[in-house]
Amino acid sequence: MLEQKSLYVANFNCTFGTDNRPMLEYFEEVILPAFKSSEKRESDGNRYFFENVQLIMVKGQFMLSGLLIKSTKLEVKSRYTQENGLVMTNEVYPSDPYSYFLINLKNHRMVIVKNQKGSPNLSNFSATAKFLLTQYVRKFNQTVDQKEKKLPMANLNVVAIPFEGAIRKELRNVKKIKNIILRFYPLNGDVEDKETFTHLREMLDELDSKSGFAQINTPDNKDKVIDLLDNTKGLVRPSLRVVYSNKSSKTLKDDAFTEEMKIPLDDSESLYDNMDNIAGKVINKEEFNDTSEENQSIYDRFFGVLTSIFNR
Secondary structure, three states: OEEEEEEEEEEEEEEEOOOOEEHHHHHHHHHHHHHHOOOOEEEOOEEEEEEEEEEEEEOOEEEEEEEEEEEEEEEEEEEEEOOOEEEEEEEEEEEOOEEEEEEEOOOOEEEEEEOOOOOOOHHHHHHHHHHHHHHHHHHHHHOOOOHHHOOOOEEEEEEEOOOHHHHHHHHOOEEEEEEEEEEEOOOOOOOOOOHHHHHHHHHHHHOOOOOEEEEEEOOOOHHHHHHHHHOOOOOOEEEEEEEEOOOOEEEEEHHHOOOOEEEEEEOOOOHHHHHHHHHHHHOOOHHHHOOOHHHHHHHHHHHHHHHHHHOO
């Protein structure tokens, strides 16, 4: 049966080592086997792991697809019926909600689609991917004595891509912005459009630093703040400390500014068919399809390797 699912777009920015080699250079050696491993990340009594990870060809482009599963337990402490009213219980039921993920290997933009209420979110995906990549590299390197044969560590940043409408909506009830923090990280072939971001990143390069942040205090021009966040395009991780009209305060992170899209999916359909439907939903969206010349160059360079993996 067709049901409306929630879809979110993000940037899967992954580089390797101190010299920030592009993700596709270690796709076969690290990304694919790490994502296919049986490792499970435990957090707050839940276990997160990837399943059905495959390299697929969708709409003429190579993509990495799979499921993120959250293995959890639901506690039922009470039930209400018309006959008996509220009755206390102590029941525990296993539950394994999941989300689809799809990573476009040409430009490393990704989507995550929550299958149901309680399905893992983008933050859960990011933490699980980092865990799997770190565990895989560490275990591999323990089996290798020669330094030059050891694998470099992954530097992964999964950042939600902001949408102007979502930013405006989120800031609508904000009375005051205390500060904006923009965190920079090494890019995987992307090119920033905004000159200010480029200048700050060039400064990091000149100082031989791989990361840093810029802080803007008490900005009053909300429209310019919206423009600034919209221009980050998932290449900078923003966070805002804000105060609302009711005097409550909150820190808004990148996932607060992404648009929740709806897509109809049928759980009875095959995984590939649903992945194809998901790709068809986002393939023409600028936020998912935007590809720099360097992105395209890297993709072209490793296209033969991806083809070889796909045909096995």
